[in-house]
Amino acid sequence: MKFVLLADNQPALPQVAKWYSDQWGYIGEGRSTKELELKLRDYLNRDKLPLIILAQDGNEVIAAAQLRYHEMDIYPEREYWLGGVYVNSKHRGKGVAQALISAIIDKAKILGVGSINLQTEYLSGGLYRDLGWQPIEQVVNHGINVLVMEKSL
Template sequence: MEFVFLADHPGALSIVAEWYYQQWGKEHGMTSVKKSEEILTEFLNRDQLPFILLARENDEILGAVQLKYYEMDIYPNKEHWLGGVFVPEKHRGRKIARKLVKYATEFAESKGVDILYLQTEKLDGGLYKHLGWKPIETVSYRGKKVLVMKKKL
């Protein structure tokens, strides 16, 4: 498995847009897969945030993760966020999400980021708790109860 930037594999944009639309589209104002694609073009970076990292094996995209700025507008002082962690069902159980999160975290640290934040609907912290992320608080955001977590790098 290798980790690559979506910016270097723009053909994967439609795949990731479909995943995100199916998983989170309605909550984030995406009215179609096309709208999801338009939103994700902002992530076609490799030298600056925001960007998307992909897990890839034998030319197949196995999952995605985002590094971005200011994900939750209720936290204007929390700058760097990890989000959009997604692995399609057929690839789950292979620890791909774990590897994506670890790689993205290490990459952020190599770029001078000292704290990363995330939000998860898993109120027990799920995967992130096992990777050393610490809970900050549980809040209601966009109609959902989420746990906000941080990781000091």
């Protein structure tokens, strides 16, 4: 498995947009595959946010995750967020998400980020808890109960 920036594998953008739309399209407007393809063009960065890191098995893109700014309006003081962690269903349960999150953290450190936040529908914290993320609070975002978590780098 190797990690590359979406900026360095732009042909993967439609696949990532489809994954995100299929997984989270129910949340609200602006989440169709076509709309997400346009939005994700803003993530074609290498040395600044927002950016997306892809996990690849050979030439096959198997997962994606985002490092971005200000995901939740209710937390203007929380600048940096992990989001859009998605692993293709046939590659789940193989440690891909954990390795991808580690790659995001490594990139965040290179960019001088001191802490990263996230929101998860797994109110126990799931994998993130196991990886050392600390719960902040449970809130409702877009009508969904989520746990907000933070990891100091």
